[in-house]
Amino acid sequence: MEELIRIDRLTKVYERGEVLAVNDISFTVKRGEFLVLIGLSGSGKSTLLRCINRLIEPTAGQIVFDGIDVTKASARQLRQLRRRMAMIFQQFNLVKRSSVLTNVLSGRLGYVNPGASAIHKFPKEDLESAFANLERVGIPEQAYKRADELSGGQQQRVGIARALMQRPDLLMADEPVSALDPATAHSVMQYLEQMNQEDGVTVIASLHFLSLARRYGTRILALKDGEIVFEGLPAEIDAAKFKEIYGEEAEEVEVR
Amino acid sequence: MTPQDQYYAGFMSKRPSWTKALRAYRKDLGALIADFVVLIALWGLSSFIWNDLVHGTRDFISVAPWIMLVVCFELALVWESFAVSPGMRLFGRRATDDRNGRAVIGRRFLRVLLLHGLPLFILPILVTTRYIPWQDRLAGFRSVSAAEVPDPRKPWYRTSWMVALAGLAVAMYLASALFTQVDLVKLFTNASATSEIWARIVNPDWSILGLGVRLLIVTLFMAFMATLFGVLVAVPLSFLAARNLAHGIIGRTIYTVLRILMSIVRSIQPFIWAIIFVVWVRTGNAPFAGGLALFVHSVADLTKLYSERLESIDPGPVEAIRSTGANGLQVILYGIVPQIINPYLSFTIYRWDINVRMATIIGLVGGGGIGQRLLQLTRNWVWDQAIVLMLLIMVAVWAMDYSSSRLRERLN
Amino acid sequence: MKRPKKSKSASHSPWVRLAALRPRFSAFMLDWASWGFIAYGVMYLLNKYWYIRHVNFYGRLTLPGWGWPVVIIATFELALLSHAFSQSIGLSLFGLRLFGPEYAPVPFRRRLARFVALHVGLVLQPLALFGDRPLGSLVHDSDKTGRMLLVAKVKDDLPAEKPRKWYTTYRGLFLAGLLALTFWLGWKITTINLQMLVERIGKSGHIWKDLFTPRFTYLTEPVIPGRTFSLVHYMLETIFMAFFATVTGAIVAFPLSFLGARNIMGFNAFGWLIYSVMRTLFNALRSIESILMAVLFAVWVGFGNPFAGALALFLHTIAALAKLYSEQVEAVDPGPLEAIATTGARRWQVVAYGVIPQIIPSYLAFTLYRWDINIRMATIIALVGGGGIGTLLFYFKNEVGRLDDAWNQVGAVVVAIVVVVWALDYISARVREKIG
Structure with missing residues (x-):
């Protein structure tokens, strides 16, 4: 399989050199993979994801996305790169006071004519695909509601629909289900799996629960204190590895 | 349901049925009055603009007033029967055809005719204790609350009520510009009138700095004393002016009287209070007069802020303390005070900030402090000294503003 | 970590x-x-x-x-x-x-x-x-x-x-x-004298009596025909003056508020510079009360001209609103902005789609609140020649001693002010409740 992302010796240091969030990480992601990042809170998962699309500027290292160096991209190049990497978030990050439709349409902002978007005018095919994507995530009837009227699971689906609008090559999911209850969590994860298998979108998801990672990931990367402590197939994580990643007192919890 | 709602639910539930009917009736009547007012405002403002621009006169009406009233009333009725009017929007009322289709024009006109009787429809309520919206019954409509019929999504420029409100806003703005004689040409041609002021301002006379600082100290103390005494009076008053603490007929009466009194006192600027106090107190005690004016206004303002905060406390802990058999004072000390102490401090600091600002200018009407001298200086055209005082005021107000916002941040 | x-x-x-x-x-x-x-x-x-x-x-x-x-x-x-x-x-x-x-x-x-x-x-x-x-x-x-x-x-x-x-x-x-x-010092410095306050209560007794029996002689009649106007006219002037100043001020403050918001501007040194300059400017302008600015504008466009008052209120409103607005911009939830930035949107698109929908309600509330404040200030700005209802207030106050019913007339003006200020306060509080 062809390589989509190569991360080379990536380092991120916060607070005037006092906190090392990501420490000298290197790995590659192949096209079509479903890579899951696991690790405790504060192990650097979010920082790593945000470095890939440079929401956070990395301190050192190199990120190559489809042959283009992200870390050296100009503002314009970066915007074009970001269009190809969608992201969904733990707190959904919808604009709460805007309608669901507007939230979904904002996924096209990188593509559309900027002048028209200033007066909230989108091309007809974008509108149609917005409805199609809402249909796909199962909430077509909510299009005109305000985003904060929806339940958590529905909000995350809006987030997925917004990501779908970008027609991305890569989907980054930053703890997409940790604010949801287990049943909803699975349905959201299934949408990600569907994108991965049917549309061929490469997925990098950070997850809290190992059981979810085992169920959906094709490969697992475990972080601890900003360093990679495990890299391999889901089946390879045994009790000893688990203790190494999550600490001695941890118990594995099953999410059904 | 918020905790407050639960708290009030006790005395809200025992409403006689005629008040319910009256409330429903009030919505229809309110909508009508609101539309009437909107139409009159639109008419008045646009005819003012027209008269000012075309005839150079400043009249809001150029026809007989009764014509305007009648036409606006009729238009309001038509509006309510043919479209969703601002009044209906405001009071959450919609009229829908009984068969849920588009009503025929004839029936809409019938509704217009029947709506004329709306003011009389209060009479059946007094007898039957029920409100029957005759205008809809007889015309084959159904009056419903807005929640029952979802509005079709339309852009704002295709709904009559939004267009009307937008038009009202534009007319209001234009009329206000004309009324206040906004004249940009004059602003530029007359700029030379201030040239001497600017020339003096850029060469400040620093010899007044010492006096300025002393005056500033007086000003700051004026604000401090007004706030301090204001707090001392407002804290006990706030307990009497909080609705959730007012029990019994006496309590409710005190609450009502205090609230009305405070809102009247509050709507009179400290400036106007100062005018009265300057006459009362000897002229030699100018800072006292200014301080008193600030004090009176502070009491009213703080009582309002405090008691509103009291009304929104969490009733849970109060209930818990009461259930331990505590008496009234204990309930206040252990259930209420811990909840309000920080907001009260925050409001006090906020008020102190306002008082410092007001104290700098209350001298303009003889209330003492730095403002009094500043006004004298500008009247005597001594701008080179006036600018020094202005700079002092700026520094003081800025420092006060900064420290008060930092302090309040810390409290929250 | x-x-x-x-x-x-x-x-x-x-x-x-x-x-x-x-x-x-x-x-x-x-x-x-x-x-x-x-x-x-x-x-x-x-x-x-x-x-x-x-x-x-x-x-x-x-x-x-x-x-x-x-x-x-x-x-x-x-x-x-x-x-x-x-x-x-x-x-x-x-x-x-x-x-x-x-x-x-x-x-x-x-x-x-x-x-x-x-x-x-x-x-x-x-x-x-x-x-x-x-x-x-x-x-x-x-x-x-x-x-x-x-x-x-x-x-x-x-x-x-x-x-x-x-x-x-x-x-x-x-x-x-x-x-x-501080208390002791304040008592002395502000010349507090309770004894005198009580003793002189008789001096102000007739004032209170007159104030509570207002005379609306000039409700619609001009006080001095040809030179001044009626009470109603001045009241409208006050309301319109405040309205004009608030709306114009809000329109100007809206774009400025983004320049004064750290989270929008603070990405590089240039943005930081603009941010600091803007904030300093807001604070400096804000600390001068509009009534002091009106002194200057009265000289500029004419004493007693409501335009002078409107200009002073306008200038102060810009600073006050821009500061409040930009604090709101700084307080927006950064999550949605992040999300919109990841779609490849431009900076201003992030503002238009992520920031503006979040801040509109509080902007409206602050503007209404400002209108309230401006009306209060507009009632007294006439003291320095800014026009509005204060013209009558200070006219009658200066006629005390020459006019028998001067305090009654002042009472009428005060009643008019109370009614208008109270009504607008009530309306704006209700509207703010509804928005928030």
Whole structure:
């Protein structure tokens, strides 16, 4: 399989050199993979994801996305790169006071004519695909509601629909289900799996629960204190590895 | 349901049925009055603009007033029967055809005719204790609350009520510009009138700095004393002016009287209070007069802020303390005070900030402090000294503003 | 998260060390200033009561030439003492505390040593900017003399402690004393005289009577035909003046508020510069009340012209609203902005789709609130020639003595003001409730 992302010796240091969030990480992601990042809170998962699309500027290292160096991209190049990497978030990050439709349409902002978007005018095919994507995530009837009227699971689906609008090559999911209850969590994860298998979108998801990672990931990367402590197939994580990643007192919890 | 709602639910539930009917009736009547007012405002403002621009006169009406009233009333009725009017929007009322289709024009006109009787429809309520919206019954409509019929999504420029409100806003703005004689040409041609002021301002006379600082100290103390005494009076008053603490007929009466009194006192600027106090107190005690004016206004303002905060406390802990058999004072000390102490401090600091600002200018009407001298200086055209005082005021107000916002941040 | 090894802290530049010393410097300056205030107050009161030296009406103090150095040095020493021997108000406000080794309390003798070391260290303090001391420490900090640490940074390691009653701590007693002194001083400086207030109640009795029997003679009739207008006219003028100033001010403040928001501008040095300039400008403009600006505009466009008042209100509104607005922009939820940025949107698209929908309701609420304030100010801006209902208010007030019913007329104006201000206050409160 062809390589989509190569991360080379990536380092991120916060607070005037006092906190090392990501420490000298290197790995590659192949096209079509479903890579899951696991690790405790504060192990650097979010920082790593945000470095890939440079929401956070990395301190050192190199990120190559489809042959283009992200870390050296100009503002314009970066915007074009970001269009190809969608992201969904733990707190959904919808604009709460805007309608669901507007939230979904904002996924096209990188593509559309900027002048028209200033007066909230989108091309007809974008509108149609917005409805199609809402249909796909199962909430077509909510299009005109305000985003904060929806339940958590529905909000995350809006987030997925917004990501779908970008027609991305890569989907980054930053703890997409940790604010949801287990049943909803699975349905959201299934949408990600569907994108991965049917549309061929490469997925990098950070997850809290190992059981979810085992169920959906094709490969697992475990972080601890900003360093990679495990890299391999889901089946390879045994009790000893688990203790190494999550600490001695941890118990594995099953999410059904 | 918020905790407050639960708290009030006790005395809200025992409403006689005629008040319910009256409330429903009030919505229809309110909508009508609101539309009437909107139409009159639109008419008045646009005819003012027209008269000012075309005839150079400043009249809001150029026809007989009764014509305007009648036409606006009729238009309001038509509006309510043919479209969703601002009044209906405001009071959450919609009229829908009984068969849920588009009503025929004839029936809409019938509704217009029947709506004329709306003011009389209060009479059946007094007898039957029920409100029957005759205008809809007889015309084959159904009056419903807005929640029952979802509005079709339309852009704002295709709904009559939004267009009307937008038009009202534009007319209001234009009329206000004309009324206040906004004249940009004059602003530029007359700029030379201030040239001497600017020339003096850029060469400040620093010899007044010492006096300025002393005056500033007086000003700051004026604000401090007004706030301090204001707090001392407002804290006990706030307990009497909080609705959730007012029990019994006496309590409710005190609450009502205090609230009305405070809102009247509050709507009179400290400036106007100062005018009265300057006459009362000897002229030699100018800072006292200014301080008193600030004090009176502070009491009213703080009582309002405090008691509103009291009304929104969490009733849970109060209930818990009461259930331990505590008496009234204990309930206040252990259930209420811990909840309000920080907001009260925050409001006090906020008020102190306002008082410092007001104290700098209350001298303009003889209330003492730095403002009094500043006004004298500008009247005597001594701008080179006036600018020094202005700079002092700026520094003081800025420092006060900064420290008060930092302090309040810390409290929250 | 992982913290790098301690040795890294040695490599801090002098600038970083200087910045880390800021809380300690501020704490000391605050203590010095509070002792200075006490000195001023004591001297003022001494003069007032014992006539050691004449104090004039505005509290002028005249010290001999050598007096000032004595006061400055004495207050400096007192501040040093309060720093070395106790938890002064400056230290507690900036979250500093003196600790011995292992966070133990520092005994009296060590504190004495610290007080002496403070003097020795005075000239040597620049050395604290170099070498490998921990951040935020000065030359006299050592295990012997105790270390001054930010409580917030070490609070996890601190042993549990029972809080003390305020009247057993130096800080509580100092504050209480300061408050008492300020009160006493304020009583004297603002010439409070309750006896006189009560005695002269008769002087103002007729005023109250007249004010409560307002006469609406000029409700629709002009007071002086051809020169002035009616009460209703001036009331409308007031409302319109405030409305014009508020709307125009809001329109101007809207774009400016983004320039004054740190989260929008603070990405690079240029943006930071614009942000700082904008904020300084807002603060400077805001601290001058509009009535003072109206003095200038009355000269500019004509005394008594409502345009003058409108301009003054407008200018003040821009600054006030822009500051409130930009604080709202800074308080927006950053999550959605992040999400929109990841779709490849431009900076201004992020603002248009992420920021604006979040801030619209609070913008409306603030604008309404400002209209309220502007109406109140517009009722009195006539004092300096700004037009509006105040024209009548001050006209009748100046006619006291010449006109028999002057106070009754003032009463009518006041009633009109109360009605309008109260009504608009009520409406705007209801609308704000609905928006929020």
